[in-house]
Structures are given as structure tokens and as C-alpha cells.
Amino acid sequence: MVRFAERDQHGVYLEPESHESDWVYCNGISTSLPDDVQDTIVHSMPGCEHAKILQYGYAVEYDMVRPHQIYVTGQSRLVEGFYLAGQINGTSGYEEAAAQGLVAGINAALRARGGGEFSFDRSQAYIGVLMDDLVTKTPREPYRMFTSRAEYRLMLRSDNAPDRLTPIAMELGLLDHHEIGLLRKKRFAARSAAIEFGRSLMNSTMDGSKTIADRIHESEYSVEHLKHAIQTQMEAKFGDVHPEVYQTLHAQKRYEPYIERQKIEIRRHNEIEHKPIPEWIEYELMDSLRNEARTALSKYRPSTFGQASRLEGVTPADLTLLSVLVKRARLSRRETEAANSE
Numbered sequence: 264m265v266r267f268a269e270r271d272q273h274g275v276y277l278e279p280e281s282h283e284s285d286w287v288y289c290n291g292i293s294t295s296l297p298d299d300v301q302d303t304i305v306h307s308m309p310g311c312e313h314a315k316i317l318q319y320g321y322a323v324e325y326d327m328v329r330p331h332q333i334y335v336t337g338q339s340r341l342v343e344g345f346y347l348a349g350q351i352n353g354t355s356g357y358e359e360a361a362a363q364g365l366v367a368g369i370n371a372a373l374r375a376r377g378g379g380e381f382s383f384d385r386s387q388a389y390i391g392v393l394m395d396d397l398v399t400k401t402p403r404e405p406y407r408m409f410t411s412r413a414e415y416r417l418m419l420r421s422d423n424a425p426d427r428l429t430p431i432a433m434e435l436g437l438l439d440h441h442e443i444g445l446l447r448k449k450r451f452a453a454r455s456a457a458i459e460f461g462r463s464l465m466n467s468t469m470d471g472s473k474t475i476a477d478r479i480h481e482s483e484y485s486v487e488h489l490k491h492a493i494q495t496q497m498e499a500k501f502g503d504v505h506p507e508v509y510q511t512l513h514a515q516k517r518y519e520p521y522i523e524r525q526k527i528e529i530r531r532h533n534e535i536e537h538k539p540i541p542e543w544i545e546y547e548l549m550d551s552l553r554n555e556a557r558t559a560l561s562k563y564r565p566s567t568f569g570q571a572s573r574l575e576g577v578t579p580a581d582l583t584l585l586s587v588l589v590k591r592a593r594l595s596r597r598e599t600e601a602a603n604s605e
């Protein structure tokens with residue numbers, strides 16, 4: 264037993280496949296072990312002692328390019344002008360493949376048009392996180408895009424996807440040549456105007472004895488409360504307002520201090536690429552670093568934060584902490600040196 268060896272039970276869902284047959288899918292025992300072993304596993308489950316396996320589990324193996332073989336644009340490093348997307352890059356999943364297809368497609372088109380490259384930042388889109396991970400981290404198993412892989416989740420909300428991505432699409436000229444693109448542009452302009460107006464209303468409109476901007480920090484003050492308070496004025500100016508506008512107004516205002524803090528973090532992170540890490544740093548003593556990060560850092564001993572940031576097992580959150588720890592270590596070293604020289 265290799266995985267989850269410490270567990271003494273394992274849940275399996277028996278899912279009927281059809282009204283017309285008695286086929287049952289055993290959800291939770293993904294395996295490619297030999298047929299006789301699969302028979303033994305299934306027959307050991309209460310109620311399945313006499314089950315007959317109609318389709319044995321199997322494994323799909325495929326070769327893939329390694330992180331150092333592709334650029335963040337999806338272009339192969341080995342064959343110029345050749346763009347890769349999907350499980351060839353080590354991912355699994357429909358959305359993962361589609362997302363990379365978009366990036367590779369955009370870059371192939373830019374190249375065909377005569378130059379330029381495009382990539383999303385990690386703070387702009389989950390696709391940015393995905394592509395960056397694919398070129399900096401060596402996968403041990405097929406990569407899936409979990410939301411937990413993103414460090415700037417306050418920015419990467421679903422309600423603000425149009426605000427994050429439509430300007431990029433416009434800049435790339437992706438919305439210029441078809442009806443849906445033009446419609447999207449029009450809706451985005453309307454949304455932006457409504458959000459701007461909504462923000463000013465929140466500061467000036469009273470709801471009870473306080474302004475909405477103040478009340479929004481009360482935990483029970485919901486999107487519905489906000490909508491109720493400003494809907495009449497919003498609709499008098501814009502006609503129908505999309506419900507997501509209220510969601511964005513609510514989230515933006517309620518989490519404003521945290522969002523601002525995250526923006527500062529993003530700027531700071533962009534600055535640290537070439538910042539040196541002293542040779543004498545003792546990662547072993549940095550207890551507050553996650554184990555995985557500490558192991559990777561002690562093994563590779565990167566000389567800059569940029570290098571550290573690309574090590575597998577070191578996340579941007581670890582770097583932020585590391586930056587504080589290095590600063591502290593520098594300070595205490597300076598103090599020790601001063602004390603010694605006195």
C-alpha cells in the first residue's frame with residue numbers, strides 16, 4: 264500500500280449507470296492493476312461479492328514536454344513557431360486544455376501577424392497561474408488547475424472576470440471582427456459606467472443612519488441589501504443593470520482594504536525578481552517556512568528571489584515570507600557584527 268497507507272477505510276460510491284441496465288460505476292477505485300486484482304478488490308466490498316466487472320480499469324499513458332521545453336506562451340523551445348497546448352504539456356482536464364489552446368492560439372496568431380508575445384500574469388487570470396506553473400514546476404502527476412494554486416484569489420473572482428479580461432481582449436484585437444465581440448465591448452462599456460456610478464452612490468447614499476460604504480462592512484449587509492438601496496437610482500440612469508454589477512460593487516467595497524493590500528503585494532513581488540539572497544542564509548533555522556519550501560530552498564540555494572520563485576515547492580506566498588525572514592536575518596547579522604566589533 265503506497266498511497267494513504269495510514270487509512271483503515273476507503274469510500275466507494277456505487278453509481279447506477281442507466282435505467283435500462285444494472286450496470287454500476289464504482290466511483291473511487293481508479294486503478295490499472297491486473298484484472299484478477301481488480302476482481303478481488305470489487306468482491307471484497309460488501310454487496311459486491313458476486314459482481315461481474317464489465318469494463319476493467321485501465322491507465323492511459325502519454326508522453327509530455329517538460330517545463331523547460333516550453334515557453335509561457337505555449338511555444339516549444341525546441342521548434343520555433345510550434346505551439347503546444349493541452350495534455351502534451353502535462354495537464355489533465357478539458358478546461359486546462361482549452362485555456363492553453365487560447366494562449367497558444369493568441370500567440371500563434373500574433374506571430375503570424377508579425378510579432379509580439381502575450382501571457383497573463385498570475386494576478387490577472389487563473390490561466391496565468393496555469394501557464395506559469397507549467398513552465399516552472401516539474402509535475403509529478405497530471406496538472407490540474409485548482410483554485411488553491413492561485414495566490415491572488417481576491418483579485419481572481421468570477422464576478423470581476425469581465426474587468427480583468429475584456430480590456431486585454433480589446434487590446435489584442437480579439438473583439439473587433441465579429442458580432443459577439445462587438446456586443447461584449449458594448450456590454451463592458453455599460454458595465455464599467457454602471458460600476459463607476461455605483462461606487463459613487465455607495466459613498467453618498469444613506470441606508471439607515473450610515474452610508475452604504477460604511478454599512479457594507481457589516482457581515483449581514485448582503486448584495487441584496489445593496490441592490491435594494493441603489494437599484495432605483497442605477498436603473499434611472501442605465502435601464503436594466505446586470506445583477507453581477509451589484510456583486511462586484513459589493514465585493515470591491517467590502518474587501519477593499521484586503522484587495523489594496525494584495526495589489527501592494529503584487530507590486531512588491533514584481534520588484535523582487537533580481538533581489539539577491541545572501542549566501543549565508545540558514546534556511547534550516549527558518550521554522551515559519553513551509554517544510555516543502557524550506558527543503559527546496561536548502562537544496563538549491565538560489566541566489567536571487569527570482570530563482571527561488573521558480574523552484575518547485577516554493578510558492579509566491581513563501582517568497583513574501585522569505586523576504587521578511589531574509590530582512591530580519593540581515594538585521595540581526597548586522598547587529599551581531601556591530602556587537603563583535605565593539
Ligand SMILES: Cc1cc2nc3c(=O)[nH]c(=O)nc-3n(C[C@H](O)[C@H](O)[C@H](O)COP(=O)(O)OP(=O)(O)OC[C@H]3O[C@@H](n4cnc5c(N)ncnc54)[C@H](O)[C@@H]3O)c2cc1C
Pocket residue numbers: 323348349350351354355356357358360
Ligand atoms: C476516460 C477519461 C475521462 C475523462 N474525464 C474528464 C472529465 O470528466 N473532466 C475533465 O476535465 N477531463 C477529463 N478527462 C481528461 C480530458 O479528456 C483530457 O485531459 C483533455 O481532453 C485533453 O485535451 P487535449 O486537447 O490535450 O488532448 P486530446 O483531447 O486527446 O486531443 C488530442 C487530439 O489529437 C489527435 N491526434 C493524435 N495524434 C495525432 C496525429 N498524429 N495527427 C493528427 N491528430 C492526432 C487525437 O485524435 C485527438 O483528437 C478524461 C480523460 C479520459 C481518458
